Amino acid sequence: MKSALAVEHLQELVRIPTISRVDPSATEWTEFDRFAQTLRKLYPLCHSRLERETVLDHSLLFRWRGRASTEPAVLMGHYDVVAATDEGWKRPPFAAELSGKGDEQLIWGRGTLDDKGSVVAILEAVEAQLEAGLVPAQDIYLCFGHDEETHGTGASAIVDLLESRGVKPTLVLDEGGAIVDDVFDQVDAPMAVVGVAEKGTATLRLTVDQSGGHASTPPKFPAAVRLAQAIVRLNSRPFPSRLTATGADLMRLLGEHAGGMTGYLLRNVSWTKPFLLPILVRKSDELAAMMRTTQAVTMLEGGHAVNAMPERVSAIINVRIAVNSSLDETLAHVTRAINDKRVRVSVDSPGEPSPVSATSGLAWELLRSTIEKSFPGTIVTPYVQNGATDSRHFTRISNGVYRFTPFAMAREVRDTLHARNERMLVSSYLDGIEFYRSLIASL
Incomplete structure (x- = not known):
């Protein structure tokens, strides 16, 4: 019955469309308020026995006082989601419908994987441990950001607040890697990939300015053509592949479980x-991204009329900077690849790679042992996460920042992140709750 209730709770919260927008004025903040109010209803012990604060109006911070506060831990996630409409979805993105039976049962909806599944699993675990009368050995903080998908201001403000209070977490655990079994086909055992660092995320803009004019008398080399040529040049010159220390550790560990020449x-x-x-x-785009800085053209802008030459055209390049690189090195590569002084390269949003957390010591060993206990037979391995998370802000106050989502995710499921038909196995969600329960009992 309790597992069925946990599923109903996730369904109820997925049905609240907490879509964060780049422009905050376009965000439906009433839905965020409704989400917070619903949490009060679903998790009464969390709200009556833990200290709760609202940061920047919508991010949520809970403090669960333990017997000591010298080595606190942070369990975190975000409850905002990226936009979705019914178009192209097999099931409506905010209906939270169930399909299938038994171990194959799925829950569909925006946020099931990213990241309400984790937020709700944490709260389910904490509520259950409160009901059981658990008092943790150390303080535990629950941090749930409201704008991870856009600006991350909520998490940053929470870190500012904790830093002002002298809080230095021994362990910070956010969304990230998962239980996967289809990345290395030579390794039969499932892998728990734990992000010990994340790439830097930066937004570059390529701009070409040119005198306008009527489209009936176009210049020989229009701005849009120059920009297109720059994009093609950049796309044909990927960043060099390199193996970080974390990547080498991952390879060696996998080699212990792989046979033959591989x-x-x-x-x-x-x-x-x-x-x-x-x-x-x-071998795959996923593996290639682990080995290098990546570049992706995500937006094109220019033109104001069908019969007028644009005076300015631009392209947005989303780059994910490898931990053994930097924004300066990335800019140098892009400029060399384009090789055209008429194309201006500027930085709209800078972001350097995060520090690398240790794969030894108390925090790592606690996380590793809990994963192995919760998912028997799983290989626990470090990796560098390609995507950005709110946890990057916590590296200011903690040396033990890790990124791991305790759900099994096949490739076809991972491909729905920020895409249509986002969904997860109900059994994976329930396993995640048990993981958090076990971790909390060990903190």
Whole structure:
């Protein structure tokens, strides 16, 4: 019965369309208020026994006082979601419908994976442990951001607040890697990939200015053509592949579980990487992104009339900067690749890679042992996360920031993140609740 109730709670919260917009004035803040009010109803013990604060009007901060506060922990997530309409979805994105039965039952909806599933699983676990009378050994903070998908101001403000109070968490756990079994086909065991760092996220703008004019008498080399040529040049010159220390650790660990020539190459990655890197880059886009800084053209702008030459055209480039690189190095590569002084390269939104958290010590060992206990037979391995999370702000106050979502995610499920038909296995959600319960009991 309790598992059925936990599913009903997730359904109720997914049905609240907490869509964050780049322009805050376009955001329906009443839905965020409704979400917070619903949490009060669904999790009464969390709200009566924990200290609760609202930060920047909508981000939520809970403090669960433990027997000591010298080595606090943070469990975090975000409850805002990216936009979705019914178009192209097999099931409406905010209906939270169930399909299938048994271990194959799915819950559909925007936010199931990113990231209401984690937020609700944390609250379910905390509510259950409060009901059982648990008093944690150390303080536990629950941090739920309201604008992770856009600006991350909520999480940043929470960190400011904690820093002002002298809070230095030993462990911070946010969304991130998951339980996967289809990244390395030579490794049979499922893998729990734990983000020990995340790439930098920056927005670059390519701009070409030119005198306008009537489209009936176009210049020989219009601004839009120059911009298109720059984009093609950039796309044909990907960033060089490199293997970070974290990547090498991942390869060696996988090599212990892989046989044949692949296992040999992985185990001896310190000298086989010149042969191994090209293989991994060709294998999949997912693996290729792990090995280099990536670049993606996400927006094109220009023109004001169908019969007028645009005076300014621009392209937005989303770059994810590898941890062994920097924004300056990224800009230098883009400028060289374009090789056209008429194309101006500027930075709309800068973001450097995060520090790398340790894969030894109390925080890591606690996380690793809890994963192995909750998901028997799983290989726990570090990796560098490609996407950005709210946890990047917490590196200011903690050296133990990790990114792991305790759900099994097949590739077809991972592909629905920020896309149509987002969904997750109900069994994975319930397993995630048990993971958080176990972790909380060990903190």
